[in-house]
Amino acid sequence: MTPSPPVLSVQALRKVYGERAAVDGISFDVGRREIVGLLGPNGAGKSTTINMLLGVLEPSSGTIHIEGVDLASHRVQALERTNFAAVYAPLPGNLTVAQNLRVFGLIYGVKGLSARIQTLLEEYDLQRFRDTKCGVLSSGEQTRVSLAKAMLNQPRLLLLDEPTASLDPATAVDIRTRIQAFAARGDSGVLWTSHNMYEVEAVCDRVLFLARGRVLLQGDPKTLPREHGHATLEELFIAVANEPLALERQPLP
Numbered sequence: 001m002t003p004s005p006p007v008l009s010v011q012a013l014r015k016v017y018g019e020r021a022a023v024d025g026i027s028f029d030v031g032r033r034e035i036v037g038l039l040g041p042n043g044a045g046k047s048t049t050i051n052m053l054l055g056v057l058e059p060s061s062g063t064i065h066i067e068g069v070d071l072a073s074h075r076v077q078a079l080e081r082t083n084f085a086a087v088y089a090p091l092p093g094n095l096t097v098a099q100n101l102r103v104f105g106l107i108y109g110v111k112g113l114s115a116r117i118q119t120l121l122e123e124y125d126l127q128r129f130r131d132t133k134c135g136v137l138s139s140g141e142q143t144r145v146s147l148a149k150a151m152l153n154q155p156r157l158l159l160l161d162e163p164t165a166s167l168d169p170a171t172a173v174d175i176r177t178r179i180q181a182f183a184a185r186g187d188s189g190v191l192w193t194s195h196n197m198y199e200v201e202a203v204c205d206r207v208l209f210l211a212r213g214r215v216l217l218q219g220d221p222k223t224l225p226r227e228h229g230h231a232t233l234e235e236l237f238i239a240v241a242n243e244p245l246a247l248e249r250q251p252l253p
């Protein structure tokens with residue numbers, strides 16, 4: 001039996017604006033059950049990468065395969081395997097939680113939508129907010145709704161852009177636990193951007209450090225700092241952010 005392809009495979013991906021490459025030839029995979037952290041300083045190319053994975057931005061060159069499906073040539077089939085949640089993309093505030101889930105479920109063509117919405121309302125502890133407008137919910141509650149929306153189509157690739165930004169520590173732990181449980185179910189993988197290195201160390205199986213549009217380092221967030229002479233992931237992050245060129249010259253272990 002041929003092994004199933006990774007949920008995400010990115011090869012030599014580039015996005016150029018004028019003379020400048022925002023993303024400069026990056027390659028990486030995300031496997032099933034894996035939570036991969038996409039890290040890097042402001043302007044490193046993380047959002048540009050995520051937007052290309054979502055089909056919002058067209059790459060200048062390179063390929064993206066989602067579960068082996070080429071995003072460029074089979075856009076619908078690739079994107080129906082994907083979903084995302086991001087703080088900068090809140091759900092329409094004038095719709096209730098149930099209405100939002102219904103609208104997005106219809107967009108994704110979810111079969112048995114009413115039952116799926118009911119399951120998600122229970123799973124994300126949203127039953128009591130089902131008829132509440134999303135705009136009046138707290139940040140933590142809105143994040144749970146965004147995650148429930150992101151699960152509607154049971155995505156194989158879940159993209160999360162700073163899912164716990166602006167959440168209190170207890171709510172952030174709750175959200176992290178839900179995402180880890182999702183990945184542990186086995187069919188899906190998660191690509192997660194965060195500026196919180198403690199969270200990344202706790203949650204991610206692997207991290208990719210991006211700087212100036214390139215992957216400078218990748219590895220296990222628990223062992224990577226020591227391999228590069230730093231005590232913590234945060235220290236390593238600061239070193240990479242300040243001296244990306246020095247690191248590019250360093251031989252990788």
Ligand SMILES: Nc1ncnc2c1ncn2[C@@H]1O[C@H](COP(=O)(O)OP(=O)(O)OP(=O)(O)O)[C@@H](O)[C@H]1O
Nearest residue numbers: 017021022023040041042043044045046047048049
């Ligand atoms: N439409 C555009 N035109 C020109 N340059 C752009 C455009 N979009 C992004 N860039 C540039 O590409 C680079 C990467 O931006 P990107 O938003 O991907 O970074 P990021 O890693 O997500 O940063 P942050 O952590 O601040 O969100 C930046 O230098 C940015 O100014």
